[in-house]
Amino acid sequence: MTDCPPRLEKKLVTRLLAWYDQHARVMPWRAIRPQAPNPYHVLLSEAMLQQTQVATVIDYxxxxxxxxxxxxxxxVADEQQVLKLWEGLGYYRRARNLHACARQIVSEHDGVVPNTVEQLLKLPGIGRYTAGAIASIAYDVPAPILDGNVVRVLSRWFAITDSTDEKPVKEQLWALADRLVPDKRAGDFNQAMMDLGAMICTPKSPACLTCPMNKHCQAREQGIEETLPKRTPKNKPTKVTHHVVSIQRKDQFLFTQRPADGLWSNMWQMPTFETVSEKVLPDQIKEQLGLQVGKLKQCQSFKHQTTHRTITFTHWQASNVTGRLRKNAGLWRRLDQLGDLPLAKPQLKVVASLQ
DNA sequence: AACTCGGGGTA
DNA sequence: TACCCAGAGTT
Known part of the structure; x- marks a missing residue:
């Protein structure tokens, strides 16, 4: 454990809060003091901000x-409506968790977002980070947070050279965050840590010259700030192919819903067949949809990147389609009437190409 | 501890 | 490209 006398920590906190008072980023969910934050807005923003940058979240x-x-x-909203509004933001499980979270808060907490980490942790989609963020930002509870920004800032302040992906190191960082978070202005402190990480203590070329903490940074002292935090390398994504088949009847196209778990769960798509040879596409269509296709003409092909897969999407247009759609196998929709069907990015791209 | 889950920004 | 981003849940 890195040695860190309490006196120094108080000075760090005071300096950082003074910097935050001058340089805090403006965000629609941040209350303008002395106005109190809206806990619902904090919950909403934190759900959206998981693994997602601030600039991307604002419009959503x-x-x-x-x-x-x-x-x-x-x-009281419909889950599909929530997913539709989340369309394009990614990690759609977050939207379903957020929705379940709202329902649970209304039914079990009288519609009031809980103000303790312990209660927040019981809500779906709320883990250690988000519970601490909501408690501190919405209610000024002195709870620590540890996100990507804070990991970077702390690993540099205390020159932690072990991989921050390892559990004991993570625990060390949580302990540091816990020791640093002040009893008063805990929310401001936590947000200041993240703002510092986003604006000054950046992954590459950190702005140490203008950093308010540069005299208290052990990594800078040793000239190793750019090498921290150290991370364990990740596996490369595997390459797969998804075949998307557009099946048209008059002015309508066929859409199917994805299963409730896995990639893009509960979202909609044009019939898509994963990791199969294109030769068996007609058989798959017959088997799963009950439709007989006469011809498949290949249209565009494009790549889509997810966390663990590089997916080549190949678009096929079916013609001479006969037979009756299997019951509950899908919906026929005009392309200008998709307002209630949530579609992920690659499917939106296919739809756009047909318009 | 390892794996899954999106999509975009940045150097 | 490669890495990173206000991470959580499951196995």
């Missing part, structure tokens, strides 16, 4: 609060 946040001004509005 504004659309959500317009569609669902209160947590009760979100709770």
């Amino acid at each position: 946040f504004n659309r959500f609060t317009e569609a669902f001004p209160t947590i009760d509005d979100l709770a």
Whole structure:
């Protein structure tokens, strides 16, 4: 454990808060002091911000609060409506967790976002980071947080050279965050850590010259700030092919819903067949949809990157389609009437190419 | 501890 | 490209 006398820590906190008062980023879910934060807005933003950059989230946040001004509005909404508003943001499980979360808060907490880490942790999609973030930002509870920004800042301040992906190192970082978070202005402190990580203590070329903490940074002292945090290398994504088949009847196309688990769960798509040879596409279509296709003409092909896969999407257009669609196997829709079907990015791309 | 789950920004 | 981003849940 890195040695760190309490006196130094207080000085760090004070300096950082002073910097935050001058340089805090403006975000729609951040309350302008002395206004109190809206806990529902904090919950919403934190759900969206998991593994997602602030700039990407802002438009989604504004659309959500317009569609669902209160947590009760979100709770009574249809899950498909929530997913539709989340369309394009990725990690769609978050949307379903958020929705379940709102329902649970309404039914079990009288519609009030809980103010303790312990209670927050019981809600779906809320882990150690998000519980600490909501408790501290919405209610000023002195709870620590540890996200990508804080990992970077702390690993540099304390020159932690072991891989921050290892569990004992993670625990060390949580302990440091816990020791640093002040009793007063805990939310501001946590947000200051993240703002510092986003604006000054960046992954590459950190702005140490203008950093308010540069005299208290052990990594800078040793000239190793750019090498931290150290991470364990990740496996390369595997390459797969997905065949998307557009099946048209008059002015309508066939759409199917994906299963409730796995990639893009509960989202919609044009019939898509994964990791199969194109030769068996007609058989698959017959088997799963009950439709007989006469011809398949290949259209565009494009790549889509997810965390663990590089997916080549190949678009096929079916013609001379006969037979009757298997019951509950899908929906026929005009392409200008997809307002209630949530589609992931690659499917949106296929739809766009047909318009 | 290892694996899954998206999509975009950045150098 | 490669890495990173206000991580959580399952196995």
